[in-house]
Amino acid sequence: MPLDVQGTFVSQKINKIRWIAEDYVETKCFFTGSWDDDVNSVKVWTLESPHEEEEIEYPRQLSEYPVEGDVTQIKFTEKNKIAVSLSNGDVKVLEVSVYDKQSPLREIFHWKKMHNYGEQKCSCTSLDTLEGDIATIGEDGNVHILSGRRGEIMRTISGADSCSLHSICFIKHSEVITGNLRGHMKIWDLRSTENKPAASFLLAGDELAATCIINHPTQPHIVLAGSESGSLAVWDLRMNTFPTSLVNAHTAGVSEMQFHPENPHMLLTCSVSGELWDWNMEAMTKSSKDQNNQVTWMPLEDKKSMMVNSVIPPLSKAINTLHCDKGRILCGADNEAIYLVKNFKY
Structure with missing residues (x-):
């Protein structure tokens, strides 16, 4: 079947979009988080039409949860709970009803001014989650580890960076990796009492x-980072000084990446340049052994071996988020539209 792309105008710039997983059926519902609006919100949408005879699936809003500031990240802490970071420095955990997606989102926890310059607010730029734990970063250069189950602050790394932190990822329960405004990457051992990487x-x-x-779904020591210039860097953390591979990719910043949940060789990326690409990473993930007989990722000498496809025609505005x-x-994009791509071969 050919690829089917449909766009729906939703009157909000969409910064984050996430499918809501269902157990035994194809999911029809998803979250969006907006930015750059007078009042931003986290919304729940469905693709189910109220009229069964309609075949075309268009998003229909089920509920809206207004927030202060821009939504900077949405990640699941459990199947029906999300952690939301906001540009006013707050972090919230919200719950969607398992049975009735129309009922309003319920606030479970709210950490106010999690990131700040004393009395002055600053943005909580991103967060990551792992089995109920939440790691947040902000413009203040601090890292906080929160419990999404108990609502506690479990660890704070003050002054983790001297400039604004932009990205964070759990490598394992006891380790996170952060990336800052200048491209400095740091790995933090959360068991250590020292605030040193x-x-x-x-x-x-x-x-x-x-x-x-x-990080790679099946090889957690492999980490990928997208940069402001649109390039993609790959590290093997067992020998982490320089990227194993550095690929010039999009013409502007990489806004989000996701490995396909069913196929770890397939990577999806979207960009500020309005592009949505899928990458066949198999060439990059072919194992080779170094002199110590350790399996490593193949350095990318032969760039022709990378298969990259454009999933949708480039848009004139930034694509901020994707979820597969x-x-x-x-x-979701800055042209105030949501795009649904169907029949994607993976």
Whole structure:
């Protein structure tokens, strides 16, 4: 079946979009978080039409939860709970009803002014979650580890960075990796009592922000970072000084990346340049052994081996977010539209 792309105008710039997973059926509902509006909100949408005879699936709003500031990140802490970071420095955990997606989102926890310059608010720029734990970062250069189950602050790394932090990713329960405005990457051991990184290295030579970081679903020691220039860097954390591979990709910053949940060789990326691409990473993930007989990721000498496809025609505005579920991809953009891609081959 050919790829089917449909856009829906929603009158809000969408900064984050997330499918709501269902157990035994194809999910029809998703979250969006907006930015740059007078009043921003987290909304729940459905693709189910009230009239069963209609075949075309258009998003229909089910509920709206207004927030102060821009939504900077949405990540799941549990199946029906999300952690939301906001540009006013707050972090919230919200719950959607398992049975009735129309009922309003319920606030479970609210950490006020989590990131601040004393009395002055500053943005909580991003967060990541792992099995109920939440790691947040902000413009103040601090890292907080929160419990999404008990609502406690479990650890604070004050002054983790001297400039604004832009991206964070859990490597494992006891380790997170952060990327800052100048492209400095740091690994933090959360068991350590010292506020010093366990390791630090550079994204690339040209002081560009690390806009997003993810790790490989089946090889957790492999970390990918997207940069402000649109390039993609790959590290093997077992020998982390320089990226194993650095690929010039999009023409502007990488806004979000996701490995396909069913196929760890497939990577999806979207960009400020309005592009949504899928990458066949198999060439990059072919194992080779170094002199110590350790399996490493293949350095990318042969760039022709990278298969990259454009999923939708480039937009004139930034695509800020994407989320994939089997053969369907959702993405949200600054042109105030949501795009649904169906029949995606993975």
